Amino acid sequence: MKYIKLFMLMAAVTLLGACSSDDDSWNSAADVTVGMQSQTMTVSEGKGIFNVPVVVNGETNGNVFVTVEVEEVGTNPAKEDVNYYVTDKTINITDGTGNVEIETVDDEDINDPRTFKVTIVDAKGAEIAENAASTTINLKDNDAEFYSKLQGKWKMTGVDRDGEAVSWDVTIKGAADETEADFNKVLYITGINGEPTCEAPLTYSYDKTTKTGSVAFRMGEDAMGAYNFSGIGPHIVVPFNKKDGAWSTDPITGTWSDDMKTMTFGEGMLVGRLFTYPDQQPTNYMFFTIQNIKLTR
Template identity: 40%
Template sequence: MKYVKLFALAAGAFMLTACSDDNDFNSASDVTVEMAKSEITVKENAGTFNVPVKVTGDPNGPVKVKIVVEASASNPALPFEEKEGKWSGNYIITSETINIPADEKTANVEISTVDDLEENPDRSFTIRIESAEGATIGSAATTVVILKDNDSVPYEKVQGTWNFSFNDYDGNPASWTMTIGGYDEGSKEYGNELYLSGLLGYQNELSLKFYNDEATGECYIEMELPEPFMWYNESYLIYALNGMSTAPGAIRGTFSEDLKTITFDPEATIVYYVAAQDISDALGVYDLSSNMSMTRQ
């Protein structure tokens, strides 16, 4: 996956650079290009985010901007790249060349974070406009990007991509790639609620309760079932049940000490049940997951 992603990014960079060859750049005077923000802070599990670039003036043609990334003096964030056969780093930049059409006043440097799953001090790097065609570089030529560590907070550390292994309805081993997501700091759900996406191999959301007992150090999630999580057709939903019962019940998953694995009771089973919004009107069992475990990817 990493190789595919990086190849796609490289191809995108080539396309962005090449498309400007057929255009005449802005020739109007008093057109400047700058970074729109002096500093941006994101969590290291943020995924993809944008750093804005702005154009002032009235250009009569496109503006091409070349940016460079500079490491900070203390605890610098590093680009995600291969060294001696091993991939490591903290961020990926989609392209260092930004083409801004004449009728646009803003553009973005697209960046993706790479979560290291380890506690560490916040890291940072600087994006600087190195050159511009069709504009002069203004005084605000840099943005400092701070990657805020999230791994000291269990609620945030458990968010990300997981491998969900189980036995299906026929008892055959199977697995899905799942995502545990959370809510923004300051919201009422933060620290208490999560959601699980990827059941049955589709994009959907199943609610999770999150518990972190600081006294015992135990950290776990609970699925409060039954809960509908996706449509089967126009009339019926797929519910997650606790076993073969439609009665309320919870399935608990307990995190390992390093928060990289989740174990479930060996007897726990999620049954995927097709029923109408009135759950008593049902078509029956679609599939199930037993002998479940989850491992962080």
């Protein structure tokens, strides 16, 4: 059932992404305000791209245009174009909520949280809401804890079933909130087969006493993505281990180097096995194959 939900969700996202307004006129209705959704946010420095929400309140008859600026704040300030990048400081809000898109820079230093502030400095089509003009961002260090330190951008290499070299830019991410069930247990690796939406779970363990641990691709339980394949139609991709010509759910386990810059996985072939949609029947089609897996950064 979760595979069907994933497919329907992806279809919905596609439809929503296609809907945009061609009306660039400013709002002229009265009693409309715009402000930041939250006063503070905490984000891991390994997060990559994230959004800072901007919210319009009131009935509008046109778009609201917002300009933001960023500034260093706190005892350990985050610096623009060093610790983070802002995609665009001018936001066109058409449907009540807009986002300031920011990308963090993942360094390898253990440091106190770095902070900066995003502030609305100009608005057209709305008044800037009192006491809601700014959001302070705390960039949480991800290098002191191993679960966080594994997160970020990696190069995934190996060979396919024909022995041809395979190389993909991937990102490892995990739960940011310690109250989440997956925190310190499960990581997710995205970008497999060069597809941004192709994601596989990695179970994770680490013993602080012995300073040893491992990660492993979890097989057969989770959908990696849903795609409409030419010639065979919509299918769901599920990770499997192809061993001795048979489909296996045995994990492929890896360990990391002392400097946390290399992960090497043991024997096994990671395969994206296709399941039919919507009846979820297994097939012998494969979206990708990769073995002799290594992650480097």
